[in-house]
Amino acid sequence: MSLEKYRHIIMECVSCGLCQSNCPIYRQTNLESHSAKGKMTILFALLEGWLNWDEVAERMYECTTCKNCQATCLSGLDIPAVVEAARAELVKRGLGNKISAQLVENMQKTHNPFGEDPKARNRLKELAEA
Amino acid sequence: MLGTIKQLIQIVGETNVVSAKVDRIAYSRDLTPYFAVPDAVVFPMNTEQVVEILTLLNEKGVPVTPRGGGASFQGSSLAVKGGILLDLSRMNKIIEISNEDMIAIVQSGVRYETFEHELEKRGLTFPHDVGSHDAATIGGILASDSNGHHAYRHGRVGAWIQGMEVVLVDGTVLRLGTRAPRYNMGYNLAALFAGSEGTLGIITEATLKLAPRMPVEATVGAFFKNLDGLISASLAISMSGIDAGTIEATDGYTVKTISDVMNLGFPTCEGNFVGDVQGFDEENLQRKLMVMEKILKEHGGENIITARDEETTNKLWAPRLEIDTAIVKVHPGYREFGFAAADPCVPLSKQAEAIREIGRIIRSHGVIAAVFCHAGIGIIHPAVLIDARNREHWVAMKKAEQEILEYVVSIGGVVTAEHGFGYVKNPYVRMAIGPDKLELDRKIKKLLDPNGILNPGKMALDTEERDSDVGFIYKEYVTDKEMTE
Incomplete structure (x- = not known):
């Protein structure tokens, strides 16, 4: 061990x-x-x-x-x-860290660790530019 | 117990009751060799919850062990009889700091250094400089009536209690003292609860006297070829009236070990002096330093160093504070444990003799001794440094413990003056206080805690044994029973 x-x-x-x-x-x-x-x-x-x-x-x-x-x-x-x-x-x-596994999965699916819709970032960019 | 835990959850909420084994085990140790796992850990958030908890547990006869920071050297806050560990660390509000009344009102879970930082902003201090720093809570400090490094100047913590809120097992909330600086109204019960180690009631709040924070300070170190010179210098400093903050002595072996390991270049000596002194202005401080340095020289002090910066101050305090770090480097696997002879007190005139003799006793059993002394107040802290994987070393520690305490009593000293009896000193309480006081202590306990639920197994109030109801961190540990076989 x-x-x-x-x-x-x-x-x-x-x-x-x-x-x-x-x-x-x-x-x-x-x-x-x-x-x-x-x-x-x-x-x-x-x-x-x-x-x-x-x-x-x-x-x-x-x-x-x-x-x-x-x-x-x-x-x-x-x-x-x-x-x-x-x-x-x-x-x-x-017995790996379940949260780490979730973060990896999020990155793969949504390209951010929070699992948020990537389009949301574009909307923020648009709002900032406006 | 499951039904009791459900009722406790109703009182304090689910997040304030811990019953998972992994979390309970985290509360099973302190600085002693023992291992005692509570059945549940409960965090009250206010006095009303403490009242409800004690009322419930008293009715059911469930043991309840109060705990502050869990930094006891004597097993005082180990749940040796199982039951509920009452962790007061979440009752940690500083309710008020008053410059006008020179008091602070705090809940018992407030940490010592956290409290000090707040006081510092207001030019005040609770001045004892408790050795366990932020690991200690105010409740734990009061319940053990601690001393701290500055006890030489400021006395025991108990004398600084202006008021106290204590919850008794039947749910009564006692309020002792007020904001007024003095009271003389019958028995001084605050003095009774201070040092009672949670065996009589739960301290939930305290009104503490404060001192002005002196604006300038210096630390002075010196090395003595013999301890007699060091102790006579300490007495002369006390008699000079310069009102030092602390006066500490460390034996030559410890000084050499730390100097070698930390490459400090300290000279060979039988004893090292470190003291600090405060002034209300620079001129006042310089006059005090001049007197202190002159006294040290006159009594044989060499290599006198005066520190005003943090780096040099830490260097001077190293012999007193760094032995645990240094010993591991010289003897891997060696460490210190809380044992029964960790804090005896001797008459001031016997200090040099006692430092020597206690060191000799420990070394005579083939283990390492580091001996410290609060030189102004006669308290001696011997550390027995052992390889805990060596059964013979445990035997040596126990033999040394008994011989030290018998020796200390023989020269007019006392068994304990700082850490209290706790669990570790159970077998020595009768010798320390005699049968009459022990009987009276037990009557007081019975009066305030008739069902014996508060911190059972401590201070010889219900048993004069140890080792029989706990586990041990090292399988090599030798129990008292094995010592007599």
């Missing part, structure tokens, strides 16, 4: 919670599973077999990988690398 290579980082997290304050997701929700500290606890539980991959998937994708947690961490732990390793493993297990 590729995540196993990152076990040392997961275990080095002391759960001090300093990462919470700069996390753009946690600050919106105050939900611990959105913080880096919470994610390390979740992944620890996963490695121990107390959680399954499908149970952790959504939380792993709820991270911007902005690295604010790493910058705040007293030990400078590379949390984003761990999250990305978890995502890679999720994809291998067929």
Whole structure:
């Protein structure tokens, strides 16, 4: 399991919670599973077999990988690398990010990630020119 | 439990109740070796909801563990008996900051640094400089009656509570104190709830005294060939009346490790001093600095550095703050855990002896010691740095813990002065306070929480054991039971 290579980082997290304050997701929700500290606890539980991959998937994708947690961490732990390793493993297990898949599909069909009618852009252009 | 969760959703709404396993597990850890998963996490948004939640859970006899930032070093906010984890972090409104009354009224989930930033804009401060920074909430700070780095000057947080709103298990909302600066009206119940670790009631709001923010500040570092000189310098600084903000000591091993890892070029020493001092203007500050530097030199301080910029200030504070970072570089896999001997306090005259002896005790068991001291107030923070995958190291930590606490008590000190008893110190509470006070504490608990639902398993109020009702992060962890076998 590729995540196993990152076990040392997961275990080095002391759960001090300093990462919470700069996390753009946690600050919106105050939900611990959105913080880096919470994610390390979740992944620890996963490695121990107390959680399954499908149970952790959504939380792993709820991270911007902005690295604010790493910058705040007293030990400078590379949390984003761990999250990305978890995502890679999720994809291998067929648990890719559903939103990403939708974005790709939208791009293919409508040439924009939002799935909006491309003609709408032309209308905006016309309005701007008028 | 399912029926209870449905009722809780009716009180706070679906988005404020978390019952998915993955989310509950995220609340199962703090800085201790323990792992305790609650049955659900509930986020009240106001006092009225806390009243309804407690009334419901009290009727049903369901354990409820209050939590602020979850940054406890002693397992205080772990749901060791399961039940409901009451997360107050969404009650995070700063209701009022008043320059005229020099107070702030805040909900308990307000974060410490977030609060400080708002106060700074108004020339005010809640001055304790709590070590867990924005990981700590005001409710958590008050419930543990913390100290912070500036406790030397400003005392414990409890003394800064001007008023408090507390919800009792039967739904009673107590309002203690007012905007008026002083009151002397019967028992000081705010002092009782401060430091009660959520075992007596839920703090939902606080009216806090504030201090003026001093406009100029400097940090001073010095290195001592022996700790006796450092401690006598600290005492002389206290006696000089210059009113320093903080006075900190760090042992020589830690200074060397951090200096080597961070390439700071610090000299070899038995102890490193770092202190800060504030002034109401530059002249006032310079006079204080002159006195402090003179005292440090007279008591053997060398390489005295005065910092006014952030980079040098951080360098001077590095020995005190960076050990967790440095130790991993020197000894990969080593780390610190919250343990029972993390915050004893000794008489001021015994500080040098205690720093040495506590370090010796830890090292005698074959593990690494880093010892810090809030030198002006006698609080010692020993860190036992262990390889958590080594079973012998856990045994060493537990042996050291007991020996340190017995030693501290033998020289007239106390078992805990900052972090509180929490869960980790359950086996040491009787030794710390004696049977009579423990019995009285339990009577107070019974009076305010007859069904024992509030933060059960803590402060030896219902059990003097630990390790028996929780999981462990490391399978190598050695339980108290195993220690006696």
